[in-house]
Amino acid sequence: MNITHKxxxxxxxxxxxxxxxxxxxxxxxxxxxxxxxxxxxxxxxPEDAFKQKSEADAIKSLYGKTAEPSDxxxxxxxxxxxxxxxxxxxxxxxxxDVTSISLLVAENPNALAAxxxxxxxxxxxxxxxxxxxxxxxxxxxxxxGGKLYSATKEVKVTVGGCGG
Amino acid sequence: MAALAFAAAPPAIAADTPNPAADAKAxxxxxxxxxxxLKLEDFVNGPYSLNEDMHKQWEEKEQFPPYEFSLDMGKxxxxxxxxxxxxxxxCFPNQGIGIRQNYPxxxxxxxxxxxxxxxxxxCREANGEPPFSYVKDEMAALTAYMAFTSRGKPFDIKIPxxxxxxAAYQNGKRYFYTRRGQLxxxxxSCHVQNPGERIRAEILAPALGILNAMPIYRSEWxxxxxxxxxxxxxxxxxxxxxxxxxxxxxxxxxxxxxxVSNGLPISGPGARP
Amino acid sequence: MASTIRVRATASGETTExxxxxxxxxxxxxxxxxxxxxxxxHFIQQLTFEYDGKNVFVADWGTAVSKDxxxxxxxxxxxxxxxxxxxxxxxxxxxxxxxxxxx
Amino acid sequence: xxxxxxxxxxxxxxxxxxxxxxxxxxxxxxxxxKTAYAAxxxxxxxxGALRDQWTVTATALAAAKKAADAGNFDQAVAQSKGAxxxxxxxxxxxxxxxxxxxxxxxx
Numbered sequence: 051m052n053i054t055h056k057x058x059x060x061x062x063x064x065x066x067x068x069x070x071x072x073x074x075x076x077x078x079x080x081x082x083x084x085x086x087x088x089x090x091x092x093x094x095x096p097e098d099a100f101k102q103k104s105e106a107d108a109i110k111s112l113y114g115k116t117a118e119p120s121d122x123x124x125x126x127x128x129x130x131x132x133x134x135x136x137x138x139x140x141x142x143x144x145x146x147d148v149t150s151i152s153l154l155v156a157e158n159p160n161a162l163a164a165x166x167x168x169x170x171x172x173x174x175x176x177x178x179x180x181x182x183x184x185x186x187x188x189x190x191x192x193x194x195g196g197k198l199y200s201a202t203k204e205v206k207v208t209v210g211g212c213g214g
Numbered sequence: 215m216a217a218l219a220f221a222a223a224p225p226a227i228a229a230d231t232p233n234p235a236a237d238a239k240a241x242x243x244x245x246x247x248x249x250x251x252l253k254l255e256d257f258v259n260g261p262y263s264l265n266e267d268m269h270k271q272w273e274e275k276e277q278f279p280p281y282e283f284s285l286d287m288g289k290x291x292x293x294x295x296x297x298x299x300x301x302x303x304x305c306f307p308n309q310g311i312g313i314r315q316n317y318p319x320x321x322x323x324x325x326x327x328x329x330x331x332x333x334x335x336x337c338r339e340a341n342g343e344p345p346f347s348y349v350k351d352e353m354a355a356l357t358a359y360m361a362f363t364s365r366g367k368p369f370d371i372k373i374p375x376x377x378x379x380x381a382a383y384q385n386g387k388r389y390f391y392t393r394r395g396q397l398x399x400x401x402x403s404c405h406v407q408n409p410g411e412r413i414r415a416e417i418l419a420p421a422l423g424i425l426n427a428m429p430i431y432r433s434e435w436x437x438x439x440x441x442x443x444x445x446x447x448x449x450x451x452x453x454x455x456x457x458x459x460x461x462x463x464x465x466x467x468x469x470x471x472x473x474v475s476n477g478l479p480i481s482g483p484g485a486r487p
Numbered sequence: 488m489a490s491t492i493r494v495r496a497t498a499s500g501e502t503t504e505x506x507x508x509x510x511x512x513x514x515x516x517x518x519x520x521x522x523x524x525x526x527x528x529h530f531i532q533q534l535t536f537e538y539d540g541k542n543v544f545v546a547d548w549g550t551a552v553s554k555d556x557x558x559x560x561x562x563x564x565x566x567x568x569x570x571x572x573x574x575x576x577x578x579x580x581x582x583x584x585x586x587x588x589x590x
Numbered sequence: 591x592x593x594x595x596x597x598x599x600x601x602x603x604x605x606x607x608x609x610x611x612x613x614x615x616x617x618x619x620x621x622x623x624k625t626a627y628a629a630x631x632x633x634x635x636x637x638g639a640l641r642d643q644w645t646v647t648a649t650a651l652a653a654a655k656k657a658a659d660a661g662n663f664d665q666a667v668a669q670s671k672g673a674x675x676x677x678x679x680x681x682x683x684x685x686x687x688x689x690x691x692x693x694x695x696x697x
Binding site: 387450 | 684690691
């Protein structure tokens with residue numbers, strides 16, 4: 051079919067130029083050179099961690115240590131993702147002194163998906179929507195009191211045909 | 215070579231006089247019978263009403279729905295006058311607000327079905343503006359806003375006492391049930407015979423109420439799509455070459471499919487997998 | 488011109504719940520366009536929420552965050568009518584900033 | 591509700607397989623290609639008039655043209671015949687569906 055992509059209307063912004071209608075073919079990142087300029091020094095974007103392929107390497111790059119499973123980390127994710135392009139995932143914890151929460155998708159080309167810095171006074175819980183290339187374990191890492199705790203859940207992903 | 219291929223089809227052909235009111239009743243009864251737990255108005259939420267795991271994902275999405283940007287854009291566009299000073303509001307009854315449920319209409323002057331998307335482009339052209347692509351972007355934004363102002367209003371499609379209107383309805387029905395494409399699927403194969411079933415883990419939406427949610431932000435598309443986009447995509451998925459958006463067949467199909475959902479509330483814009 | 492950032496910040500009791508939706512393609516760099524050409528990676532790297540002069544939440548994102556990203560969190564404090572400042576920067580150096588009122 | 595969807599799909603597929611298999615045996619020159627391609631195009635146009643072209647037919651036609659452009663006329667003829675078989679199957683589908691659709695209508 052010929053879906054014509056009209057010129058951007060006046061109400062659209064250059065930076066949000068819509069992608070053509072394409073299926074989610076795969077994920078990954080190509081090295082990029084621009085680090086955020088305005089972020090404060092202690093909020094530096096962990097560029098290396100996002101470039102790592104495996105879950106273990108990403109955690110190591112981000113935190114320099116390993117995590118232990120904990121039932122105090124609550125990871126909420128669907129059994130079957132309705133679409134790998136938009137998988138709602140949330141994390142909450144009863145642990146004290148949480149400083150960050152990270153989410154990793156083991157089977158994605160780059161495992162680290164998102165990392166959230168939790169300053170004092172901010173609740174240790176976050177919800178977001180992630181892309182998943184295929185069925186995979188999703189791991190939530192909670193950094194609390196200088197230690198790492200984790201929870202893992204498998205999310206099934208299939209790319210659909212005559213659905214909706 | 216062909217004779218044996220369809221020999222399995224039973225020859226039960228029913229009477230040919232179209233009776234839209236009876237069709238709509240039977241159509242709705244079929245779906246409520248198939249899904250006895252659902253209320254009629256639940257069907258406008260498509261596959262999300264059929265599966266708990268998906269319903270949860272939907273609720274999460276609706277907290278901050280992905281069609282929000284399109285809706286805002288549509289509202290802005292709708293309120294902005296054309297170069298000649300007129301605006302969309304001048305082309306529609308009630309300034310275009312809260313009228314989605316009345317489309318498609320049958321235009322007795324033209325003798326054809328007029329969809330909302332078609333009416334919007336005709337409005338533009340009548341005011342010296344170029345038409346929009348039917349499938350997404352601006353057209354999706356405009357129809358999203360018009361649907362939003364009509365949320366909760368039941369579909370109220372009218373078939374006037376005009377043989378051409380009845381013929382258009384019947385033609386839409388024929389299109390809906392006709393198998394096409396290499397996969398040999400009709401619209402009904404998926405959305406009547408198998409709603410709630412998974413095709414490669416996607417849950418098929420019931421045909422009842424499917425247009426009430428239009429336009430939709432589809433995760434699979436990574437963006438918004440109109441009724442036109444939905445129809446053309448469906449054709450392609452059966453390996454059929456789609457018709458031009460707003461071809462007579464599609465207009466008639468939308469007429470039929472909207473009519474048999476009469477009474478169900480507009481829920482668009484919607485979000486779908 | 489409308490912002491790329493939509494925010495809902497709601498104060499209730501001692502906490503403020505914040506939800507944000509941002510209009511951004513979040514291109515992963517591994518998806519092809521209609522012509523079969525790779526769409527280069529283009530994604531938000533950092534999103535910050537600032538209240539009363541300090542960050543209350545910082546999101547570091549890779550390419551696996553969905554298109555038009557969404558995030559929800561809560562922080563202690565925050566009064567109705569106060570400002571919450573939200574900014575993002577992407578891998579191409581583009582940025583956007585908005586200020587939302589807590590309701 | 592009839593349960594004939596699967597059965598008829600299967601038989602249609604097998605008809606196609608046979609049609610495509612026999613076509614592969616054709617070998618040819620540029621003239622053979624032109625004849626075969628014209629026949630396929632004509633059949634596809636007929637399917638278009640019936641509002642039931644298949645995407646796979648267009649794909650096969652494009653492949654035939656590409657093979658011919660590369661001077662590979664054996665393959666170009668085979669692809670053309672494959673396209674014609676697909677187009678004919680779509681014509682058959684459209685023709686038989688003129689009445690058959692009524693059997694699955696909800697009443």
